[in-house]
């Protein structure tokens with residue numbers, strides 16, 4: 001049988017990027033997915049917003065829900081301070097295997113831990129598994145109907161602290177309408193919408209940044 005899209009993305013990285021150079025890995029994926037075949041990476045347009053929010057927060061502990069090929073894991077990890085960590089959760093083992101190789105190609109394997117499984121199962125185990133108190137930053141980029149239940153789960157598991165920043169991808173396309181209602185009408189969050197486009201297209205999309213007020 002033929003290769004998968006994630007396998008073709010890995011090949012494009014190995015062919016066009018420089019080992020240990022995260023920016024070249026990002027550029028290689030963006031070029032491939034814009035000119036050869038579309039893929040559900042956060043992409044270069046929304047990626048610039050992710051970069052700026054991340055730089056502002058400068059998290060010690062970051063969580064990403066939805067790894068896919070590791071594109072946003074590389075975007076996040078390349079901007080983390082020394083000793084800061086990213087935990088990223090991927091449901092599909094085949095995606096996780098590719099992401100592990102792309103993150104390693106970028107030289108960021110010491111900053112990123114990939115965990116395989118469903119967010120709803122893994123979130124309640126995070127404190128004990130990783131000996132962490134709370135997350136400073138959470139990037140929601142997984143199944144769009146899990147944004148609300150998993151945000152509530154993060155609250156209930158004490159994994160958010162006063163000031164934790166949640167950044168949600170795809171709030172317009174494919175869309176997370178319940179999530180927008182939840183964070184925008186909730187006094188425990190201060191939210192702001194960053195308009196952009198769906199990765200590698202002209203379709204409307206955007207990121208919602210929500211600060212947990214405790």
Ligand SMILES: Cc1cc(-c2n[nH]c(CCNC(=O)c3cc(-c4ccc(F)cc4)cc(O)c3O)n2)ccn1
Pocket residue numbers: 040041042065066067068089090091092117118119120141142143144146169170173174198199
């Ligand atoms: C339950 C659970 C789930 C996960 C998990 N791991 N990996 C993911 C990936 C989820 N991402 C998407 O589905 C996604 C889709 C589009 C899209 C698709 C088709 C279109 F036509 C237009 C847009 C665009 C995007 O930017 C996306 O992010 N979820 C991990 C853990 N636990």
Ligand SMILES: [Mg+2]
Pocket residue numbers: 040041042141169170
């Ligand atoms: Mg996305």
